[in-house]
Each structure stands twice: as C-alpha cells, then as structure tokens.
Amino acid sequence: MIDWSLAERIAATVAGDPPHVSLGVDLAELAADSERLVGAYTGLVPAAPLPAAEWVSRSEWVNANVGSLSGLLDPLVEHVGEGLGPLSSPLRAAAGYAIAAEVGVVFGYLGKHVLGQYELVLLAGGPQARSRAPGGRPTASDEPAGSRLEHSLAPARLLFVAPNLDSAVHELKVDREQFMHWVALHEITHALQFGSVAWLREHLAGMLRELLEGMSVSLDTTRALRLPTGADLRKLAGAVGSGDLLSLMTTPEQRQLLDRVQATMAVLEGYAEHVMDAVGADVLPSLPSLRAALNRRRSSRSAPARMLQRLLGLDLKLRQYELGKQFCDAVARHGGIDAVNRVWTGPEAMPTLEELAQPADWLRRTHVPVVTK
Numbered sequence: 001m002i003d004w005s006l007a008e009r010i011a012a013t014v015a016g017d018p019p020h021v022s023l024g025v026d027l028a029e030l031a032a033d034s035e036r037l038v039g040a041y042t043g044l045v046p047a048a049p050l051p052a053a054e055w056v057s058r059s060e061w062v063n064a065n066v067g068s069l070s071g072l073l074d075p076l077v078e079h080v081g082e083g084l085g086p087l088s089s090p091l092r093a094a095a096g097y098a099i100a101a102e103v104g105v106v107f108g109y110l111g112k113h114v115l116g117q118y119e120l121v122l123l124a125g126g127p128q129a130r131s132r133a134p135g136g137r138p139t140a141s142d143e144p145a146g147s148r149l150e151h152s153l154a155p156a157r158l159l160f161v162a163p164n165l166d167s168a169v170h171e172l173k174v175d176r177e178q179f180m181h182w183v184a185l186h187e188i189t190h191a192l193q194f195g196s197v198a199w200l201r202e203h204l205a206g207m208l209r210e211l212l213e214g215m216s217v218s219l220d221t222t223r224a225l226r227l228p229t230g231a232d233l234r235k236l237a238g239a240v241g242s243g244d245l246l247s248l249m250t251t252p253e254q255r256q257l258l259d260r261v262q263a264t265m266a267v268l269e270g271y272a273e274h275v276m277d278a279v280g281a282d283v284l285p286s287l288p289s290l291r292a293a294l295n296r297r298r299s300s301r302s303a304p305a306r307m308l309q310r311l312l313g314l315d316l317k318l319r320q321y322e323l324g325k326q327f328c329d330a331v332a333r334h335g336g337i338d339a340v341n342r343v344w345t346g347p348e349a350m351p352t353l354e355e356l357a358q359p360a361d362w363l364r365r366t367h368v369p370v371v372t373k
Contacts, residue, residue, distance in 0.1 A: 002073055004066060007100040007107070011062040014108020018163040020057065025180050027053045027160065034181065034188040037279045042337055044344075046195030050188070053158045058111045061161050066107050068121040068154070072208065073099060115165050116183050118190035119157045122205040158191055160184075172293035178284045185279050189272040197344045207261050211254060262320055263353045267343055270324020270356075274332060274340070323356045330359040342366050 031053035039045065056064070165183065169176045194201055280287045331340045342349050355362035 002070065002096040002103075003100045004070060006097065007069075007103040008063055008066050010101055010104025011066055011106075011108040011111060012059045014105055015058040015062055015111030017057055017059045018167075021162050021166045023055075023162060023166060023176065023180065025177060027055060030181060030184050031158065031188060034184040035192070037283065038185060038188050038192055038275055041279050042189070042192065042275060043341065044192040044196040046192055047198070048195065050191045050195055051156050051158045053160060053184070053187075055162045056159045058161060058163060061114065061117070061159055062107050062111045064119055064157065064159065065110075065117075066103060068119070069103060072123055072212065073103070111161075113164065114161055115168060116158075116160045116187040118187050118194070119159050120194055120201065121154045121156075122201065122208055156191070156194065158187060160187070168297070172290075172297060174290055174293050175286055178286050179290060182276055182280050182284055182287070182290050185276040186272045189275045190268065193268060193271065193344075199347065200344070203347045204261070204264060207257060207264070211257050211261070259353050260350075263356060264350055266320040266324035266353075266356055267327070267350060268324070269321040270326070270328045271340065271343070273321065273325040274328035278332070278337070320353075320356075327351060327356045327359050327362075331363065334359075334363060339363070 031050075035050060160183070165180065169179055172179070277287065277291065280290070284290065328340050343351065349366055351359075351362045355365070
C-alpha cells in the first residue's frame with residue numbers, strides 16, 4: 001500500500017506553510033453572491049445546498065487532496081510484482097514509497113500555487129471515506145463500486161487557500177476584493193456543475209474506474225535488468241519535450257480513454273473560465289486587468305518551474321484548459337450560454353479533443369441552433 005502519511009509530509013515540506021493571513025473578506029457572503037450571479041447566468045440549479053466556503057492553509061489543502069487519492073492509486077500498487085513470487089511484497093512496498101514521494105512532490109508544488117478548489121472525491125478510498133478493520137487495513141464491500149458512490153465518499157468541499165490568495169493579490173497588484181470575487185465565481189461554477197448535473201460525478205468516476213481496471217502495473221524484468229538503450233532515451237526525451245509522459249505508461253486503448261477524461265476536464269475548466277469572465281464583466285470594473293494579470297502569472301514561471309510543470313503533466317493540462325475556454329467562448333458567441341449548456345445534457349454531448357479545437361464540428365453534431373446577429 002502507499003504510505004499516504006509520507007506523501008502528506010513531503011507535500012507539506014515542499015509547499016511550506018506561511019502564517020495565517022486575514023484577507024478582510026466575508027467569504028460566506030462572497031460565495032452566496034457568486035452563486036446568485038453564476039446561477040442567473042448559467043441557469044444551473046443545484047439539487048442540494050452547496051458546501052460552505054472554507055479558508056484553508058496550504059497544509060490543510062494538501063491533506064484534503066492527498067487523502068482523496070487512495071481510491072485512485074492504491075489499486076494500482078496492489079498489482080505491482082504480480083507473478084514474481086517472494087519478490088512481490090518488497091517490490092510492492094518499494095512502489096508504494098516511490099508513489100508516495102511522487103505524489104508529495106506534485107501536491108507540494110500545487111499547494112504553493114492553487115488559489116481555490118471545489119474539492120470532490122470521485123472514487124472511494126480517502127481517509128474520510130474508508131472504513132477500517134480492527135487490524136487497521138481498509139475493509140472492502142460486496143457492493144458494486146458505482147452503487148457505493150454516493151454514500152461512501154467524503155462530502156465535497158469548497159476551499160480557498162488564504163496565503164496563496166494573499167500573495168497573488170500582492171504579486172499581481174490587483175484589487176483584493178475584486179480578485180477574490182473573481183476567483184469565487186470560478187470555484188462556485190465548479191460547485192454548480194457537479195451540484196446541478198446529476199450524471200457528471202458518476203461519469204467521471206466511471207471513466208477513472210475503467211482506466212484503472214485496464215492498467216496493469218507490473219515489473220518488466222527484462223528491461224529492469226539492463227541499461228536503457230539509445231532508443232529508450234530518445235523516446236523518454238521526446239515525451240519530456242512534448243509534456244506527454246503518459247504515452248510511455250499507457251496502451252493506445254488507454255490513451256483513448258485518457259483523451260475522453262482530458263476532454264471532459266477541459267470542458268469543466270473552460271466552462272468555469274468562460275463564466276467567471278462573462279459574469280465578471282458586469283460586476284467587476286477591473287476585469288480586463290484581472291484577466292491580463294492572471295494570464296501573466298500563468299505564463300511567467302521560471303525556467304525550472306516550467307520544466308517541472310512539463311514533467312508533472314501540468315503544462316499539457318494548462319493548454320487543454322485554455323482550449324476548453326476557447327471552445328466555450330466560441331460556442332457562446334454562436335448560440336449563447338444555452339448552446340454551451342448542451343454539454344450537460346448527457347455524456348454523449350461532451351466534445352472530443354478534436355471538437356474542442358473545432359467547435360463548429362461539435363455544434364453540427366449536437367444540432368445546436370446558431371444565433372445569427
């Protein structure tokens with residue numbers, strides 16, 4: 001099993017934990033106003049009240065997110081070393097420690113930069129969601145994973161990382177209240193997406209389960225006991241250069257499924273980016289300068305930071321989110337927010353990665369009426 005306490009300690013060390021800061025903002029009032037504005041623009045109505053907005057420190061954000069990963073990664077480690085007899089246990093333990101270290105570095109890096117998050121556990125397994133037997137090992141249920149989804153997962157949370165927001169305001173030299181309002185619009189949009197679209201949570205969870213079930217994490221002894229060849233090194237260098245390390249670890253079939261997951265995530269983020277600008281245009285006088293400052297912040301990482309983003313796959317993720325916003329903006333120009341909302345009618349209405357780049361193809365496929373001006 002993965003040593004999650006080790007992952008949390010590494011992440012907390014990498015992220016650091018600045019002292020508590022007071023942002024001078026009534027977060028509950030800000031969240032309520034953002035929900036009203038986003039709901040009026042999008043028409044999304046949650047089936048239940050949204051979670052209360054919370055101020056959190058970097059370490060609290062790290063703990064919330066690292067704890068939600070066990071349902072995703074623990075099953076992978078269980079397959080390490082299969083068929084190797086006595087070597088299986090030590091290899092599995094080594095893999096658990098290695099993954100814990102990698103998770104710690106990733107979330108430590110993210111913990112230094114993330115501003116806010118609608119934190120949603122998709123697969124059971126986090127510390128809040130797992131039940132434990134007397135010996136301390138997680139217990140299993142005979143119920144299918146899908147039927148356990150609603151009552152076995154930790155509740156969603158709406159988190160705002162206070163020290164990062166404070167440092168962003170100073171770094172970007174923007175109005176504190178307007179910047180906070182803008183970030184809140186983004187995170188509230190995510191909360192309304194999952195609170196209003198009944199199929200969305202299980203759809204994402206189903207794709208992740210399918211991906212995990214198809215992954216075989218095993219040790220290739222012939223490769224492990226030899227030095228890498230020139231071809232191996234060239235392939236690795238090419239993957240690093242393109243920000244596509246996943247291609248080295250997945251089959252073509254798994255890549256197709258990953259493309260679907262990434263397209264869905266791009267829509268979720270692109271929709272939130274579109275909404276925060278569309279709503280903000282009416283209520284935030286300094287919106288143009290806020291957007292320009294945030295874009296500069298995203299693109300002005302140092303060379304080492306950009307390389308780390310690329311190695312972690314975050315560079316590719318940022319490009320896809322930009323593509324998602326471009327898609328939503330383009331569809332809204334043709335048919336308004338009602339046209340964009342077609343993505344929520346069912347999983348089959350989600351655009352593919354190709355359609356994200358060609359919104360007209362998606363409009364034709366989903367028969368969205370085009371508003372002519």
